[in-house]
Amino acid sequence: MAVSGLTGSRIRERRSAIGLRQADLARAVGISPAYLNLIEHNRRRIGGKLLVDLARELSVEPTQLSEGAEAAVLSQLRDAAARLSGAAAGQAAPELDRAEELVGRLPGWAGLVNAQARRISELERLVETLSDRLTHDPQLAASLHEMLSSVTAIRSAASILTETRDIDPDWQARFLRNVREESQRLSDSAEGLVAYLDTGGDMTERPLSPADELAAFIEAAGYHFAPLEEPRGGEAEIEALLETADTLRDPGAIAMARDMLGRYLADARAMQAGPFATSRTATDDPGRLAEAFGVGPDAVLRRIASLTGADSGLVACDGSGTLTLRKPIAGFSLPRFGAACPLWPLYRALVRPSQPVSALVEMPGRVGRRFLCHAICMPRATTGFSAPMVFEATMLILPAPDAGGPADPVGSTCRICPREGCAARREPSIMGDQG
Amino acid sequence: MPKKIVVVEDEPNITEAISFILSRDGWEVSTHANGETAAEAVRAAAPDAVVLDVMLPGRSGYEILQDLRADPEFAALPVLMLTARGQKKDRDLADRLGATRFMTKPFSNAEMLKALREIAGDLD
Numbered sequence: 001m002a003v004s005g006l007t008g009s010r011i012r013e014r015r016s017a018i019g020l021r022q023a024d025l026a027r028a029v030g031i032s033p034a035y036l037n038l039i040e041h042n043r044r045r046i047g048g049k050l051l052v053d054l055a056r057e058l059s060v061e062p063t064q065l066s067e068g069a070e071a072a073v074l075s076q077l078r079d080a081a082a083r084l085s086g087a088a089a090g091q092a093a094p095e096l097d098r099a100e101e102l103v104g105r106l107p108g109w110a111g112l113v114n115a116q117a118r119r120i121s122e123l124e125r126l127v128e129t130l131s132d133r134l135t136h137d138p139q140l141a142a143s144l145h146e147m148l149s150s151v152t153a154i155r156s157a158a159s160i161l162t163e164t165r166d167i168d169p170d171w172q173a174r175f176l177r178n179v180r181e182e183s184q185r186l187s188d189s190a191e192g193l194v195a196y197l198d199t200g201g202d203m204t205e206r207p208l209s210p211a212d213e214l215a216a217f218i219e220a221a222g223y224h225f226a227p228l229e230e231p232r233g234g235e236a237e238i239e240a241l242l243e244t245a246d247t248l249r250d251p252g253a254i255a256m257a258r259d260m261l262g263r264y265l266a267d268a269r270a271m272q273a274g275p276f277a278t279s280r281t282a283t284d285d286p287g288r289l290a291e292a293f294g295v296g297p298d299a300v301l302r303r304i305a306s307l308t309g310a311d312s313g314l315v316a317c318d319g320s321g322t323l324t325l326r327k328p329i330a331g332f333s334l335p336r337f338g339a340a341c342p343l344w345p346l347y348r349a350l351v352r353p354s355q356p357v358s359a360l361v362e363m364p365g366r367v368g369r370r371f372l373c374h375a376i377c378m379p380r381a382t383t384g385f386s387a388p389m390v391f392e393a394t395m396l397i398l399p400a401p402d403a404g405g406p407a408d409p410v411g412s413t414c415r416i417c418p419r420e421g422c423a424a425r426r427e428p429s430i431m432g433d434q435g
Numbered sequence: 436m437p438k439k440i441v442v443v444e445d446e447p448n449i450t451e452a453i454s455f456i457l458s459r460d461g462w463e464v465s466t467h468a469n470g471e472t473a474a475e476a477v478r479a480a481a482p483d484a485v486v487l488d489v490m491l492p493g494r495s496g497y498e499i500l501q502d503l504r505a506d507p508e509f510a511a512l513p514v515l516m517l518t519a520r521g522q523k524k525d526r527d528l529a530d531r532l533g534a535t536r537f538m539t540k541p542f543s544n545a546e547m548l549k550a551l552r553e554i555a556g557d558l559d
Contacts, residue, residue, distance in 0.1 A: 144519070145490060145519045145520075148541065149446050151541045152446075152519075152541040152542065153449045154541075155542075156449065156452035156453065156542075156544055157448065157451075157452050159543065159544045160452060160455055164459070174451070178448045181448065182448055
């Protein structure tokens with residue numbers, strides 16, 4: 001059977017596999033059999049509620065039917081290939097052009113490759129952290145120095161005591177006392193070192209940086225925190241969320257999450273879900289909503305993302321372009337480590353503070369997925385007139401219909417982006433002649 | 436006449452042990468524990484050899500060695516460097532600055548005596 005990368009074909013395959021008739025499936029999701037037939041032959045694109053309904057009837061995850069899932073798995077596979085390219089000399093290179101076939105035919109193995117690639121990068125970072133620590137950790141260096149000094153004194157004194165035949169009793173007493181003193185000191189420093197390394201042992205359980213933990217926390221919640229939506233939600237609810245989050249372990253990550261939730265709470269109070277939804281039926285323009293609620297446009301972008309579940313993505317970055325907030329959306333692949341595509345409207349906004357940017361963008365792929373992005377860069381609270389201004393750019397990512405009008409070609413990150421002749425390219429792609 | 440040696444080391448128990456074995460070996464030993472004044476103390480003592488620890492309060496053994504080597508009178512003075520770090524870069528640095536010998540802690544008493552006899556010539 002030919003492997004198809006299209007949603008319709010996958011719906012048809014799944015329906016046949018579980019022996020469901022086209023007419024029955026159509027009725028179950030409230031569409032005509034003719035329309036379902038068009039969908040199954042990839043003549044109509046679907047998404048949103050209908051996709052979710054079909055997935056439910058077919059007992060699969062919506063992402064298994066949508067291209068977003070496949071695109072995400074594909075881009076992870078390419079990323080995995082990029083990380084190990086060159087490292088495996090004498091071994092056949094991964095067949096990048098057949099990655100889709102792997103995902104289609106052997107989704108379990110593709111998932112395993114991705115899971116292993118993720119684990120490898122986590123472990124690589126852990127090794128880096130540990131070797132940094134061995135070389136630069138002042139406490140470790142001081143502790144070892146102390147132990148070596150004690151050992152030196154003990155060895156020297158012990159050798160004097162055993163090798164000096166006619167040693168004067170006063171000297172003998174003195175060196176015996178030195179040995180006792182230094183052994184006490186040695187055992188204290190050894191204990192201290194063991195205690196220190198024991199605490200450090202936790203590091204194997206949290207190989208990620210605080211920023212990665214924060215990202216995992218936001219992703220797990222879908223950037224929606226129900227307790228903070230309640231009218232009485234406050235500091236206590238924030239602390240409760242932090243305590244129950246098993247993705248957060250590093251004290252640094254917890255502090256970052258506390259800041260993020262504090263801001264979420266402020267947004268939720270300024271734009272309560274009910275009234276905000278009502279206003280959105282009147283206008284979807286973030287600028288107008290900002291005016292109506294008396295908040296910054298960046299707050300509106302965050303608020304829309306927090307209330308629209310899987311139908312929106314959100315990213316924010318600081319002045320260096322580093323992503324500081326990330327809520328993923330299917331089909332718009334956010335790089336896990338390293339920098340993103342410089343063509344994202346997020347970065348266009350970053351170089352034009354306070355000016356809104358709205359753009360229709362297209363991700364690479366056989367059927368390029370389109371997204372409507374709204375971005376704005378705002379100054380964050382400054383510390384005074386003489387201090388440098390600190391900016392933050394925020395971008396809301398909404399799915400857009402695939403047809404009609406030009407869209408700006410963008411990507412995820414250069415290493416896995418197939419676009420040729422891109423003026424913004426910063427490093428070569430591993431994708432060769434694709435796209 | 437006994438040869439003179441200055442031991443620059445801040446760990447009192449190590450200093451005591453080194454002083455003991457060197458005295459028994461016939462050296463006239465003086466000790467100094469402060470990095471900042473060590474170069475001055477060596478100059479004043481005008482010894483036949485120096486045992487110089489690297490990690491000292493105030494100034495490091497490397498800096499003291501550099502000072503001594505810059506003075507023509509002490510450019511050829513035998514200096515045995517002592518350190519708790521035996522990495523190649525530490526050794527290289529000591530070599531470059533003109534240490535006569537390099538020894539890592541912990542050392543054996545016999546090794547130290549042998550090294551000092553070699554670099555300062557046999558005792559009378």
